Amino acid sequence: MASADLQQLARDHLWMHFTRMGGFGEGRDVPIIVKGDGCYLWDSNGKRYLDALAGLFSVNIGYGYGEEIGQAALEQMRELPFYTNWSYAHPKAIELAAELASLAPGGLNRVFFVSGGSEAVESAWKLARQYYVARGEKQVRHALAEPETRHDSIVAAGRGPHRYKAIARHIAYHGTTMGALSINGIPSLRAAFEPLVPEVRHVHNTNRYHRPTAETEQEFTRFLLDDLEQAILAMGPETVCLVHMEPVQNAGGCFTPPAGYWPGVRAICDTYDILLSADEVITGFGRLGHWFGSERYDIRPDLVTCAKGLSSSYGPIGAVIATDRVMEPFLDSTSMYSHGVTFGGHPVMCAIALKNIEIMKRERIVEHVRDTEDVFRAKLETLLDLPIVGDVRGTGFFYAVELVKDRDTRTTFDDDECESLLRGYLSPALFDAGLICRQDDRGDPVVQISPPLVAGEAELDEIVGILGDVLGEAARRML
Numbered sequence: 001m002a003s004a005d006l007q008q009l010a011r012d013h014l015w016m017h018f019t020r021m022g023g024f025g026e027g028r029d030v031p032i033i034v035k036g037d038g039c040y041l042w043d044s045n046g047k048r049y050l051d052a053l054a055g056l057f058s059v060n061i062g063y064g065y066g067e068e069i070g071q072a073a074l075e076q077m078r079e080l081p082f083y084t085n086w087s088y089a090h091p092k093a094i095e096l097a098a099e100l101a102s103l104a105p106g107g108l109n110r111v112f113f114v115s116g117g118s119e120a121v122e123s124a125w126k127l128a129r130q131y132y133v134a135r136g137e138k139q140v141r142h143a144l145a146e147p148e149t150r151h152d153s154i155v156a157a158g159r160g161p162h163r164y165k166a167i168a169r170h171i172a173y174h175g176t177t178m179g180a181l182s183i184n185g186i187p188s189l190r191a192a193f194e195p196l197v198p199e200v201r202h203v204h205n206t207n208r209y210h211r212p213t214a215e216t217e218q219e220f221t222r223f224l225l226d227d228l229e230q231a232i233l234a235m236g237p238e239t240v241c242l243v244h245m246e247p248v249q250n251a252g253g254c255f256t257p258p259a260g261y262w263p264g265v266r267a268i269c270d271t272y273d274i275l276l277s278a279d280e281v282i283t284g285f286g287r288l289g290h291w292f293g294s295e296r297y298d299i300r301p302d303l304v305t306c307a308k309g310l311s312s313s314y315g316p317i318g319a320v321i322a323t324d325r326v327m328e329p330f331l332d333s334t335s336m337y338s339h340g341v342t343f344g345g346h347p348v349m350c351a352i353a354l355k356n357i358e359i360m361k362r363e364r365i366v367e368h369v370r371d372t373e374d375v376f377r378a379k380l381e382t383l384l385d386l387p388i389v390g391d392v393r394g395t396g397f398f399y400a401v402e403l404v405k406d407r408d409t410r411t412t413f414d415d416d417e418c419e420s421l422l423r424g425y426l427s428p429a430l431f432d433a434g435l436i437c438r439q440d441d442r443g444d445p446v447v448q449i450s451p452p453l454v455a456g457e458a459e460l461d462e463i464v465g466i467l468g469d470v471l472g473e474a475a476r477r478m479l
């Protein structure tokens with residue numbers, strides 16, 4: 001179809017996600033991407049872009065494996081285009097579950113498939129809620145020595161209040177369905193949909209850039225852990241079922257954990273018998289130079305949520321991976337996790353994810369991230385020469401550049417300035433320069449850089465070169 005026709009149809013019929021639809025019209029086209037290869041995309045006018053965001057932090061193997069993955073999908077289509085995981089199984093779901101269990105760190109052996117990241121988060125919270133019910137029922141059953149499974153009997157047996165509350169971190173993004181949105185720590189995303197699912201509290205994230213400069217890393221860790229523990233105590237520890245956090249928080253700009261943070265979080269969860277869930281929707285499948293970020297930081301989660309990189313986004317699939325301990329009460333003959341979605345573990349999506357993992361292993365993509373991350377970081381740190389760049393942070397192939405008005409005082413831009421800096425200048429300028437990355441002010445203003453994991457030095461140089469030019473001009477305009 002001709003480019004102009006596509007434009008018109010897009011304006012008339014397509015409702016784009018998180019998009020100011022009124023912004024398209026006179027003089028402003030819908031960007032229509034028609035082709036991809038490696039780290040590059042082409043639009044309907046033939047213009048090429050370097051995709052420094054890997055789609056949405058998700059096309060980990062880049063855009064060049066369509067033939068090979070398409071072949072795997074075709075073979076599965078021929079064999080069995082669909083069957084459900086509700087009471088039945090099929091080979092690809094079984095093989096993928098076993099593969100994920102082998103890649104995930106210790107004890108994470110049980111895989112529940114869904115269609116994407118929000119559903120994974122939603123499912124993790126529901127699983128955590130039901131885990132305590134199932135565990136309590138089992139205890140009550142043993143105590144009563146009868147096969148009764150009703151919740152009333154637990155309450156009657158004096159087991160106490162049901163655990164249903166969750167804890168997440170400020171500014172963290174965890175998806176958009178009602179449960180996942182409730183876990184979200186971004187007030188502007190939540191506001192229109194209140195009241196949300198009870199009951200979530202948000203604790204401090206690991207943004208160190210705006211902490212007092214004299215504070216040591218150890219003091220920062222202590223501060224964060226005290227904050228978490230205080231939140232649990234204030235909520236009533238016996239009512240909290242889940243602590244849900246990313247290994248490195250994306251929204252706000254790649255907040256890495258300070259030393260001692262994850263062991264401390266794990267210990268607090270153990271003390272209060274709360275499940276720890278690592279949201280690896282972005283950090284899973286190589287982004288941090290490991291199959292899972294939990295491995296990199298030795299998080300030892302009870303649950304892992306993943307999606308995006310699981311299939312490199314060649315197909316919509318996500319998963320919750322649970323430890324043997326979490327699975328245990330559900331292994332009773334009368335017990336089940338009362339949850340399911342039609343497309344969870346769709347055979348074609350499982351075939352795609354299996355092929356994606358096979359390619360990642362064959363091409364040593366995770367090793368490539370580990371081998372290249374220091375070089376990448378050093379290149380990005382050259383941007384610190386620009387007066388508008390306050391901080392470069394992140395790890396693996398996952399970075400953010402924070403923009404500031406005054407580097408000495410770390411003063412950030414106000415809302416109007418952010419609007420003109422990010423949406424007025426940076427967004428169109430980077431697009432014109434052929435670089436796709438994200439300008440984000442859900443926290444302080446940052447540019448997020450998260451390229452396909454197959455990016456080599458040439459692409460990394462191109463990213464930093466374009467960013468340098470565009471941010472240099474931004475500094476001239478804004479400072």
Ligand SMILES: Cc1ncc(COP(=O)(O)O)c(C=O)c1O
Binds near residue numbers: 117175279
């Ligand atoms: C950490 C995290 N969790 C959950 C989600 C939701 O994933 P999805 O958009 O596939 O629903 C995202 C999406 O960006 C994410 O970054």
